[in-house]
Structures are given as C-alpha cells and as structure tokens.
Amino acid sequence: MGEQLPVVSLFSGAGGLDLAVERADADPLSAADPGSGLLKVSVATDYNEPALDTLRANFDGATTVSGDIREVPTEQILATAGLRASEPVLVVGGPPCTPFSKSGFWLEQKRESRDPNASLLDEYVRVVRESRPEAFVLENVQGLTYTTHRAQFERLLKALGELGYNPQWKVLLAADYGVPQLRRRVFVVGRRDGEKFEFPDQTHSGWSERDRKIDTTKLPHVTAGEAFADLPTVLRVSEDEIVAGQYGELAAEVPPGQNYLWHTDRYGGRNHFEWRSRYWTFLLRLDPNRPSTTLQAQPGPWVGPFHWENVRATDGVERARRLRAAEMLRLMSFPDDFKIAGNRADVQRQLGNAVPLELGKAVIRALMVQLGYITEQSESRFAVG
Structure with a gap:
C-alpha cells in the first residue's frame, strides 16, 4: 500500500x-x-x-x-x-x-x-x-x-x-x-x-x-427481502422491538407495503383513520419485494417502516415489530460487523x-x-x- x-x-x-x-x-x-x-x-x-x-x-x-x-x-x-x-x-x-x-x-x-x-x-x-x-x-x-x-x-x-x-x-x-x-x-x-x-x-x-x-x-433495485435473506433467525423477541400501545393492534393488521391508509374506508382494514390524515410513514410496513423507505433517525412509536412479519408478544398476541440492528445495517449497506454501542x-x-x-x-x-x-x-x- x-x-x-x-x-x-x-x-x-x-x-x-x-x-x-x-x-x-x-x-x-x-x-x-x-x-x-x-x-x-x-x-x-x-x-x-x-x-x-x-x-x-x-x-x-x-x-x-x-x-x-x-x-x-x-x-x-x-x-x-x-x-x-x-x-x-x-x-x-x-x-x-x-x-x-x-x-x-x-x-x-x-x-x-x-x-x-x-x-x-x-x-x-x-x-x-x-x-x-x-x-x-x-x-x-x-x-x-x-x-x-x-x-x-x-x-x-x-x-x-x-x-x-x-x-x-x-x-x-x-x-x-x-x-x-x-x-x-x-x-x-x-x-x-x-x-x-x-x-x-x-x-x-x-x-x-x-x-x-x-x-x-x-x-x-435491491429489495428489503434480498437484503435480509441470509440474516440469522432470531428466536427471542426483544421487548423494544414490539409495536404496542394505542395502535399496536392496527399496526399488526397492516399488510406488507401498506400503512395507516389500510385502516381507512378506501381499503380492507378497519375504518379508523381519515384519508391522508397522517404522515406516509405512520404504521408503515416494509414490502419484501421493494427497497425500504427512508430509515428515520428518531421515529415516533408508531412510525415505520416496520418489518413485514409479525411476532408474538409475551401475552401471545401478534404484534408488528421494529427493525433489528442487523437489518438496519443492511438497509444502509453498512458492513454486518459495524459496531454501534x-x-x-x-x-x-x-x-x-x-x-x-x-x-x-x-x-x-x-x-x-x-x-x-x-x-x-x-x-x-x-x-x-
């Protein structure tokens, strides 16, 4: 060198x-x-x-x-x-x-x-x-x-x-x-x-x-599904990954690639929100067949993108989950061994x-x-x- x-x-x-x-x-x-x-x-x-x-x-x-x-x-x-x-x-x-x-x-x-x-x-x-x-x-x-x-x-x-x-x-x-x-x-x-x-x-x-x-x-374009393809399976769900609280149930029902608009009168979910009454990222789920939307630095508790797969919380109820560190590194095209305390x-x-x-x-x-x-x-x- x-x-x-x-x-x-x-x-x-x-x-x-x-x-x-x-x-x-x-x-x-x-x-x-x-x-x-x-x-x-x-x-x-x-x-x-x-x-x-x-x-x-x-x-x-x-x-x-x-x-x-x-x-x-x-x-x-x-x-x-x-x-x-x-x-x-x-x-x-x-x-x-x-x-x-x-x-x-x-x-x-x-x-x-x-x-x-x-x-x-x-x-x-x-x-x-x-x-x-x-x-x-x-x-x-x-x-x-x-x-x-x-x-x-x-x-x-x-x-x-x-x-x-x-x-x-x-x-x-x-x-x-x-x-x-x-x-x-x-x-x-x-x-x-x-x-x-x-x-x-x-x-x-x-x-x-x-x-x-x-x-x-x-x-x-490289999709989120391709980016996550060879990541090891995590059997234990961390508490800070679970999307809970006021909109926890609604988030879990949103299909991949959709957001809170799923729960308006124009789509197949619950008629809970007014059309275009929230930011696009509210209750947003990743689509495994497309790249992720922008990874935000400090999202609110119900701001995605969340993973397209649900997990079971300790009470046995299905919930949407937030992205893990290894997944966020992949979405930023950072090395897997990059360390953040x-x-x-x-x-x-x-x-x-x-x-x-x-x-x-x-x-x-x-x-x-x-x-x-x-x-x-x-x-x-x-x-x-």
Missing part, C-alpha cells in the same frame, strides 16, 4: 461518509472488500460523543475532535491530523439535517428556515476556505433544496463558488446505487481547480414514488442520520476518478452488464 491520501471529516456521525472514503474503490455491495486504502480519514469531528465512540470502535487508530464546530478552529482540526492548509485531499461531511428535514416541518421556525443550526452550513464553508482541500463533498437531506430553504442553499453555493470550487449539486436516490432503501440525499461537490464535477451514473433502476420508469439496462433505538438514531455506504462510495469514487487518483481501467470493474 502506498502513501494514503488524507481526508478531513466534519459532522462525522456514525461514519457513513468516512466508510465511503476508506472503501471508495472497493467492489460494490461487497462487505468483504475493504478497498485499497487509497484514502484515509485523518481526523473526524463531531459534537456527539457516542457518535465518536462509534467511529473509534470501527476505524482503527481514528483521530477525533469532539466539540461544537462553531467553537473549534480549523487550525485545531488540521493540527490534530498533522496537516497544514492545502494538504487535505478531501473535506467531507453532512451538517446536521434537522433544520431542512420534512420531519421538522411542524415547528414554525423550521418551516420558515429560521433554525439556528442552519449556520452549520457556514461552518462547513469556513473549514473549506481555511483548509483548502483539493475537493470537498457535502451531503444533506433533499429538503435543503426546497423553496423554503432556497436562500440558505443559494448562499451556500455562492460562498463555495467564491472560493473557486465551482460547486455542483444533485439529489441522488440511494436505491439507484445498490442501497436497499428509497432514500434521497443532496450532494454538493466541488474541486479546487474549478473543473466541473460529473455525478456518477446510476447502476440500478426501479420504480419509486416519483418515477415509474425502469431502465432495463441497469440492475434492478447502545440499544436498538441508539442504533437507529445513528444510522438514520448516516450516509448509506454504497451511495457515498459512488460519489467519492467518481470524484477520485475525475481527480486522477483512480484510473478509468480500475473503475471499469464497477460497470454494469
């Missing part, structure tokens, strides 16, 4: 983009292939100590900086990694997406884009400006591109453009890159030399809530905020090819067909 290229990771969280960096040239959907080690995360930053614990548990010799990025100087970040300005090959990161997520729209200040955490975008720009990497990759929820947040998004692009990086952005669907999840994320990518970044072509195709056209020259909810919180590994790999790999660090010949092994 030659000298590894240094990468600075901001807002690292559970390490989805960090994994993508260090496995950028690994075979797609291969947990056994860690890649060549071309890139190395030299320093990872986050304000959440449990997230940094996850990073340390999964990245050998990880160097971390803990603290509010607004109070952490760029010089400290670089010094921790043993780097100077212009030495990082990449700066990567996804500023916390809560201000721009649909799940926060019930709060007036979020609807009006007045969330103070939105300033974290400016901190990302500050680190890029002061560290001068060869390129950067910023990831966020699709909501950042909505009209509600248009002023902030355009300010971000303008600031990065003024640095000479010619930022390009695109909303990508994770399922189009082999992730068994219909998760949309916006990526903003820029190069210090001002050359235009070209986003990678999708490798998979299938219908989603917005696109019913299928490209038959691509591989089909805590209970099932802790795992979901960290993974729900993370970048799906295969989606991140596709973007990082395309960038490294265009920068000349990966040859077109080595890239050809990722071609479909």
Whole structure:
C-alpha cells in the first residue's frame, strides 16, 4: 500500500461518509472488500460523543475532535491530523439535517428556515476556505433544496463558488446505487481547480414514488427481502422491538407495503383513520419485494417502516415489530460487523442520520476518478452488464 491520501471529516456521525472514503474503490455491495486504502480519514469531528465512540470502535487508530464546530478552529482540526492548509485531499461531511428535514416541518421556525443550526452550513464553508482541500463533498437531506430553504442553499453555493470550487449539486436516490432503501440525499461537490464535477451514473433502476420508469439496462433495485435473506433467525423477541400501545393492534393488521391508509374506508382494514390524515410513514410496513423507505433517525412509536412479519408478544398476541440492528445495517449497506454501542433505538438514531455506504462510495469514487487518483481501467470493474 502506498502513501494514503488524507481526508478531513466534519459532522462525522456514525461514519457513513468516512466508510465511503476508506472503501471508495472497493467492489460494490461487497462487505468483504475493504478497498485499497487509497484514502484515509485523518481526523473526524463531531459534537456527539457516542457518535465518536462509534467511529473509534470501527476505524482503527481514528483521530477525533469532539466539540461544537462553531467553537473549534480549523487550525485545531488540521493540527490534530498533522496537516497544514492545502494538504487535505478531501473535506467531507453532512451538517446536521434537522433544520431542512420534512420531519421538522411542524415547528414554525423550521418551516420558515429560521433554525439556528442552519449556520452549520457556514461552518462547513469556513473549514473549506481555511483548509483548502483539493475537493470537498457535502451531503444533506433533499429538503435543503426546497423553496423554503432556497436562500440558505443559494448562499451556500455562492460562498463555495467564491472560493473557486465551482460547486455542483444533485439529489441522488440511494436505491439507484445498490442501497436497499428509497432514500434521497443532496450532494454538493466541488474541486479546487474549478473543473466541473460529473455525478456518477446510476447502476440500478426501479420504480419509486416519483418515477415509474425502469431502465432495463441497469440492475434492478435491491429489495428489503434480498437484503435480509441470509440474516440469522432470531428466536427471542426483544421487548423494544414490539409495536404496542394505542395502535399496536392496527399496526399488526397492516399488510406488507401498506400503512395507516389500510385502516381507512378506501381499503380492507378497519375504518379508523381519515384519508391522508397522517404522515406516509405512520404504521408503515416494509414490502419484501421493494427497497425500504427512508430509515428515520428518531421515529415516533408508531412510525415505520416496520418489518413485514409479525411476532408474538409475551401475552401471545401478534404484534408488528421494529427493525433489528442487523437489518438496519443492511438497509444502509453498512458492513454486518459495524459496531454501534447502545440499544436498538441508539442504533437507529445513528444510522438514520448516516450516509448509506454504497451511495457515498459512488460519489467519492467518481470524484477520485475525475481527480486522477483512480484510473478509468480500475473503475471499469464497477460497470454494469
């Protein structure tokens, strides 16, 4: 292995983009292939100590900086990694997406884009400006591109453009890159030399809530059933997996792929809810023949997606169940041996905020090819067909 290229990771969280960096040239959907080690995360930053614990548990010799990025100087970040300005090959990161997520729209200040955490975008720009990497990759929820947040998004692009990086952005669907999840994320990518970044072509195709056209020259979307196929059978049901409470019975009666609308006067369940009176994810069950919907970080007690199979609670009654850690790792295309401390909810919180590994790999790999660090010949092994 030659000298590894240094990468600075901001807002690292559970390490989805960090994994993508260090496995950028690994075979797609291969947990056994860690890649060549071309890139190395030299320093990872986050304000959440449990997230940094996850990073340390999964990245050998990880160097971390803990603290509010607004109070952490760029010089400290670089010094921790043993780097100077212009030495990082990449700066990567996804500023916390809560201000721009649909799940926060019930709060007036979020609807009006007045969330103070939105300033974290400016901190990302500050680190890029002061560290001068060869390129950067910023990831966020699709909501950042909505009209509600248009002023902030355009300010971000303008600031990065003024640095000479010619930022390009695109909303990508994770399922189009082999992730068994219909998760949309916006990526903003820029190069210090001002050359235009070209986003990678999708490798998979299938219908989603917005696109019913299928490209038959691509591989089909990976389904949840395929993702879970070889997971070991768990005989004992954990109490925190069971969907109980006020809507427990109703959840257990919802068929695979359906949600609370099953229990309206238009479908075959109980006539319990008004049509379109809840969010789509309310009582949502996975369809084993399709990719999962977006895995949420902090869902309410009756917010899915739940597994398509019921389980029997201790009282013998059938109940829907929440996804297990091993299943959530598969839906994020993370390695099976990825370690996250805590209970099932802790795992979901960290993974729900993370970048799906295969989606991140596709973007990082395309960038490294265009920068000349990966040859077109080595890239050809990722071609479909």
